[in-house]
Amino acid sequence: MPTISKENYLKAVYSQSLEQQTEATTSVLSEKLEVSNAAISDMAKKLSNAGLIDYTKYKGVELTGEGKKIALKIIRRHRLWELFLIKVLGLSWSEVHDEAEKLEHSTSDFLIDKIDDFLENPKFDPHGDPIPNKNGTLPKLPELLSMKDAEIGKRYYVRRVNDKNNDLMNYLTQIGLELLKEIEIVDKLSFDGSLIIKVDSVNHLLSEFVASHIFLEKEK
Amino acid sequence: MPTISKENYLKAVYSQSLEQQTEATTSVLSEKLEVSNAAISDMAKKLSNAGLIDYTKYKGVELTGEGKKIALKIIRRHRLWELFLIKVLGLSWSEVHDEAEKLEHSTSDFLIDKIDDFLENPKFDPHGDPIPNKNGTLPKLPELLSMKDAEIGKRYYVRRVNDKNNDLMNYLTQIGLELLKEIEIVDKLSFDGSLIIKVDSVNHLLSEFVASHIFLEKEK
DNA sequence: ATATATTTTTAAGTATGCTTAAATTTACAC
């Protein structure tokens, strides 16, 4: 059984290489996990010996099949807990991440399956991220478009908000921007890429950076 | 913040000296926590330095005010999780202990208060053990009587089942003996102290050992 | 009271997961 540190390492590699499709280098992981580069190299050796990652010195790491399986298991726990905490205990968007980050390491397969069943086997978490099923299979993602590339005048559904920043999540909640909400792109400011969007008939301004973390689905 | 090991140590001392009213000696704690005597002595020094226990070499340990506060906090988490898992996720009596044992170390004050509110501030867990409130205060226990001292022919309510053995809990569930259930003491066998009790109009035999872990309240 | 048995502590050693500092490798600018 991997320790908490190992689980977090595998999750970080997954998120970096499989989700963000960028190289899981020592310095990237070091920043993500908030430990020194030396600690990353150290752990890389251990996980490589355990057969959970492929590691070539100076070349970054990749998950093996086994490592990917564990990473997906932790991600499954995290995302199910997030949804559970919001749906059952009424936590807010900004409150669930940190709690799930702790619970994900103390949850047996048995218990997470109970939670999964209780929630009726959901496919997406409160950020719109896909929840791996019991076998580690991810549901197919709908075709999404980053808000920063959306067309002026068009209407969309919010399908994914890819950010761990609590202040941002609170702000979005505050203006009523939530998952599955219908919004309209009112205007795009040419000088800095900011967007004006309409949520519940009220206009709001979002920076390009914020917009780049919100993903939309075209209305059919 | 105490580590998981420290939290477990404080919890074990609490259970031994405050609940079971027996001395928290090195060997008792060593057995309870399943580590060597040396590890217990080692940890005693650390917790003593941290002001969480009073420790006199060769004389066992006692919780300080601060140590007791932390122990009660962990016990609160454990008992609330047990109740939550049974009530919300439908786990059985025998399944909740091990899960709660893990979750209790990964639950923030914020989250446990949400769970407490969701359950409407319960006073007793599924074993009938008292749940410390937010301030660490325990509810007053009703006057209870060990089943092994109950009177033949009298009827009682089951108010507490003080055992962590899963097989026993499963057996009790199976014969319908659950918390708040009304039972009747049918007979007591003189040669080994076994009891015959009536649950749901069916007679069952319980050993004296089992009976000594079940606590009853007299019918008014 | 003294010998012996039991309990507890100390000492030495190990694995994990970090740290900082030094050494090494790789990247890139010119």
Added chain:
DNA sequence: GTGTAAATTTAAGCATACTTAAAAATATAT
């Protein structure tokens, strides 16, 4: 292609939480 900067790894060290084995203190039996 060579020098320098950046990234990475190695080395040494530390705290935690264990282990086993030896030493010390306490308890018990006669």
